[in-house]
Amino acid sequence: MLADAWIVMLKEWREVLFRGMGMRGSIGFFGLVVLVFGVAIPARSGSLWVTVPWSALTAAWLPLMLVMAVVADSFAGERERHTLETLLASRLSDGAILLGKVAAAVVFAWGMLLLVAAMSLVTVNVVVPRAQPWLHPLLWRWEEAFGVIVLGLLVTVLCATIGVMVSLKSETVRQANLRLSMGLILFFPAIMLLFVGVYSVMPADVQIVVLDSVQTWRPGPVLFVITLVLTAIDGLLIWLSSRLFVRNRLILD
Amino acid sequence: MPSPAIRTDGLTRDFASIRAVDGLTLEVAEGTVFGFLGPNGSGKTTTIRLLLGLLAPTSGDIEVLGHDIRTGAPAIRAASGALMEHSGLYERLSAWENLEFFARVWRIPKGEREARIKELLESIGLWDRRGELVGTWSRGMKQKLAVLRTLLHRPRLVFLDEPTAGLDPIAAAALREDLLRLVAEEGLTVFLTTHNLAEAERLCSQVGVVRRGRLIAHGHPDEIRVAAAGNRLEIAGRGFTPSLLDGLRSRQDVAGAVVVNGRLCVELATGGTTPPVVAFVVGAGADIEEVRRAADSLEDAFLNIVGEAERDAG
Ligand SMILES: Nc1ncnc2c1ncn2[C@@H]1O[C@H](COP(=O)(O)OP(=O)(O)OP(=O)(O)O)[C@@H](O)[C@H]1O
Ligand SMILES: [Mg+2]
Numbered sequence: 001m002l003a004d005a006w007i008v009m010l011k012e013w014r015e016v017l018f019r020g021m022g023m024r025g026s027i028g029f030f031g032l033v034v035l036v037f038g039v040a041i042p043a044r045s046g047s048l049w050v051t052v053p054w055s056a057l058t059a060a061w062l063p064l065m066l067v068m069a070v071v072a073d074s075f076a077g078e079r080e081r082h083t084l085e086t087l088l089a090s091r092l093s094d095g096a097i098l099l100g101k102v103a104a105a106v107v108f109a110w111g112m113l114l115l116v117a118a119m120s121l122v123t124v125n126v127v128v129p130r131a132q133p134w135l136h137p138l139l140w141r142w143e144e145a146f147g148v149i150v151l152g153l154l155v156t157v158l159c160a161t162i163g164v165m166v167s168l169k170s171e172t173v174r175q176a177n178l179r180l181s182m183g184l185i186l187f188f189p190a191i192m193l194l195f196v197g198v199y200s201v202m203p204a205d206v207q208i209v210v211l212d213s214v215q216t217w218r219p220g221p222v223l224f225v226i227t228l229v230l231t232a233i234d235g236l237l238i239w240l241s242s243r244l245f246v247r248n249r250l251i252l253d
Numbered sequence: 254m255p256s257p258a259i260r261t262d263g264l265t266r267d268f269a270s271i272r273a274v275d276g277l278t279l280e281v282a283e284g285t286v287f288g289f290l291g292p293n294g295s296g297k298t299t300t301i302r303l304l305l306g307l308l309a310p311t312s313g314d315i316e317v318l319g320h321d322i323r324t325g326a327p328a329i330r331a332a333s334g335a336l337m338e339h340s341g342l343y344e345r346l347s348a349w350e351n352l353e354f355f356a357r358v359w360r361i362p363k364g365e366r367e368a369r370i371k372e373l374l375e376s377i378g379l380w381d382r383r384g385e386l387v388g389t390w391s392r393g394m395k396q397k398l399a400v401l402r403t404l405l406h407r408p409r410l411v412f413l414d415e416p417t418a419g420l421d422p423i424a425a426a427a428l429r430e431d432l433l434r435l436v437a438e439e440g441l442t443v444f445l446t447t448h449n450l451a452e453a454e455r456l457c458s459q460v461g462v463v464r465r466g467r468l469i470a471h472g473h474p475d476e477i478r479v480a481a482a483g484n485r486l487e488i489a490g491r492g493f494t495p496s497l498l499d500g501l502r503s504r505q506d507v508a509g510a511v512v513v514n515g516r517l518c519v520e521l522a523t524g525g526t527t528p529p530v531v532a533f534v535v536g537a538g539a540d541i542e543e544v545r546r547a548a549d550s551l552e553d554a555f556l557n558i559v560g561e562a563e564r565d566a567g
Contacts, residue, residue: 007357011343019345019386086341089305089412090358091331247326248309251302 001096008092008100009107016073017108033112037062038119042127049124050138062116063156066109068184071163072176074101075250080172085251098164098245102238105160106153113152143219151223154230161237165244198229256319258283258410258442259304264313266299266466273299275466277313281459283409286436286443288457288474290450292559296466297446298338301412304444305335318410334403334411340395341402344388348379348398351387352405359406373401376431377424392419400428404435413445417452425449429456450552460551462558469562470554478554484508484521486530486546492539493517500537506530 018026042049078084087097124138140148163180170176199207213221259281266274274296281287289297302308304317306326315322317329342351349370356366374380377397387395396419403411417425429452435441447453453460454474462470462477470477493512501510506525511518517539519530531544 004358007354011346011354014350015343015345081344082339083341083343085302085307085337085339086335088307089330089333089335089337089341090355091327092358093327248307251307 001093001099004092004096005099005103008097009104012070012074012101012104013108016070016077016104020070020073030112033062033066034116034119038116039123042120042123045124047124047128047138049120050140050144063109063113063152064159064184064187066112067105067156067159067163068180070108071105071160072167072170072173072180074105074164075168076170076173076176077167079170088247088250094245094247095242098241101164101167102157102160102241105163106156109160110153110156113148113156117148117152143223146223147219150227151230154227154234157234158230158237161234161241165237165241168241168244168250194229195226198225256283257281257316258285258318259287259444260314260316261304262314264300264303264315265311266296266303266308267311273466274303274310277463277466277468279461279468279471281442281444283442284436284440285459286432286445286457288453288460289444289446289463290448290453290460290555291446291463295463297463298414299466300463301335301337301414301444301446305330305333305412332409334406334408336399336403336411336413336416338414340399342387342395342399345386347384348374348387348390349383351398352402355402356405361406369405373405377401377427393421393424396420397424397428407439408441410442410444413443415446415448417447417449425452432456450555454551462555464559464562465566467562470558474551477558478551484523484525486519486521486527486544488517488519488531488534488539488541489515489543489545490517490539490541492537493534494537494539497534497537497539501530501533504530504533 020026021029075084078087092100121137121139125133128138130136139145162183163176166179166183167173167176170179199210202210209221210225213219257280259279261277261279264274264277264279265272277296277300289300291297299308303310304315304322306322306329310322317325318332320326320328322329343354346354352370352373353366356370361369370383371380374383379394379398382390387398390398396416400413400416403413417428420428432441432443433456436443443456445456457474459472460470460474460477461468493515498510498512498517501507501519506522506529507519508522508525509520517534521527521530527544527546531541535541
């Protein structure tokens with residue numbers, strides 16, 4: 001199944017990422033993203049980019065945006081361009097098709113995030129003047145690195161799975177895009193409410209630890225909770241999307 | 254007797270208030286070309302979708318290549334190729350990329366993959382244009398490519414929903430020849446729908462005629478023609494005089510008689526048979542060259558059958 005999902009993912013990249021915007025358009029766009037998020041913003045922030053905790057977490061919404069850019073096309077595009085039925089009539093399993101579509105968005109967005117993150121560290125180290133930069137490189141602490149790499153992946157999977165599900169249930173790419181942008185308006189408040197909700201049901205002594213770690217900028221315990229919650233949500237969404245993908249109903253929807 | 258490639262029993266599919274497929278019981282022998290004919294909206298495409306497990310039947314059984322659809326749909330799809338209503342080609346990919354994607358999907362090993370794609374594209378004279386985006390191709394070129402795609406992995410069974418739609422007569426004839434060759438060489442089974450009855454006649458060893466989801470005729474194209482002829486007798490020859498016609502019309506066993514294009518067409522009354530009528534015509538002094546009791550072509554047969562069913566349904 002993984003090999004098949006890989007084949008679907010590569011097709012998706014080729015078709016949507018490169019041909020969708022035209023080769024020059026896509027390269028220009030990716031280049032711009034790396035320049036803005038990997039060079040311009042970290043250069044402005046200087047050493048704050050690595051010393052102020054959480055700042056790296058602002059990168060969490062980069063994958064969200066990147067996923068949004070490609071995911072609406074996943075199923076609605078195949079439906080709109082009349083290729084879905086032929087894909088469904090092939091030997092590809094349900095899992096391979098679904099996983100390939102999700103992976104196409106996840107690997108692209110998360111890959112870009114990692115590229116931008118690495119680029120930003122290079123930028124910061126280049127632009128901040130100091131003695132012996134080679135011996136004391138400006139780096140994130142493990143918490144921020146964990147935030148970018150692990151939480152970045154979890155957020156990407158979250159967005160991609162939701163996006164693929166919306167696309168699966170949409171008639172056209174335009175409709176999928178509209179639904180996703182409306183969802184986005186509600187996304188951040190919903191996440192906030194979720195964490196407030198999780199926080200409020202914690203036992204009082206755990207709440208104290210969490211609050212303390214936030215106030216003292218020691219994000220370890222908070223990261224732990226966020227990771228746990230996100231992993232659970234991701235698992236749930238992946239399960240849900242596999243339930244939503246009913247091959248012998250897809251051409252009806 | 255080899256087991257049939259396709260067998261359905263009482264296959265029925267409803268959409269809201271429409272019964273698209275209605276109690277379809279059908280057998281398609283392995284290694285044959287089966288033509289599925291019927292007017293627009295008679296359930297042909299729906300039947301193909303059901304056979305591939307892309308729609309669930311409302312009731313009835315399906316067995317394809319020995320697999321029950323309920324448990325074996327993936328195995329059925331793995332052993333089949335399908336050209337559905339739309340070509341299903343990725344217009345923003347090149348012809349080569351399209352075939353390559355599907356060749357990978359069907360797990361054709363790399364070396365073989367390239368040789369196979371080359372062989373197929375050369376067979377339709379489009380090898381030189383493999384790098385062009387399919388979206389820029391003409392409808393017929395796309396259609397040819399889409400048909401090739403179904404054959405890429407040398408399936409045992411192909412479903413072709415109106416494969417020659419949009420092809421020029423030469424290309425259509427070439428496609429028919431290719432299909433017949435594959436059927437002969439590789440034992441391929443073909444299930445195709447078409448509105449081109451001449452094509453069905455040339456290509457298919459069995460045809461089924463559907464109307465409103467019901468199978469209303471089934472058999473070799475010749476059998477269908479004969480069956481559809483009903484009570485019509487066609488006599489070629491000379492000396493069909495007005496008095497002969499009057500004489501025929503006054504007979505109990507004749508419902509009507511006319512001369513069309515020099516041919517005498519006699520509509521027998523119920524229970525009427527050919528020999529007495531022929532004897533009468535000869536006795537009246539006409540020279541007979543040929544007597545046929547069949548529709549001229551499958552097309553006539555088709556129109557008769559569907560028309561009859563229409564009348565029966567009120
Ligand atoms: N997804 C669907 N939802 C509702 N009705 C449908 C659906 N698919 C098919 N039908 C109905 O089922 C009937 C049969 O349609 P189908 O496409 O199978 O006909 P067809 O024989 O392939 O026609 P054509 O020769 O025009 O291709 C039609 O009345 C059609 O409206
Ligand atoms: Mg059809």
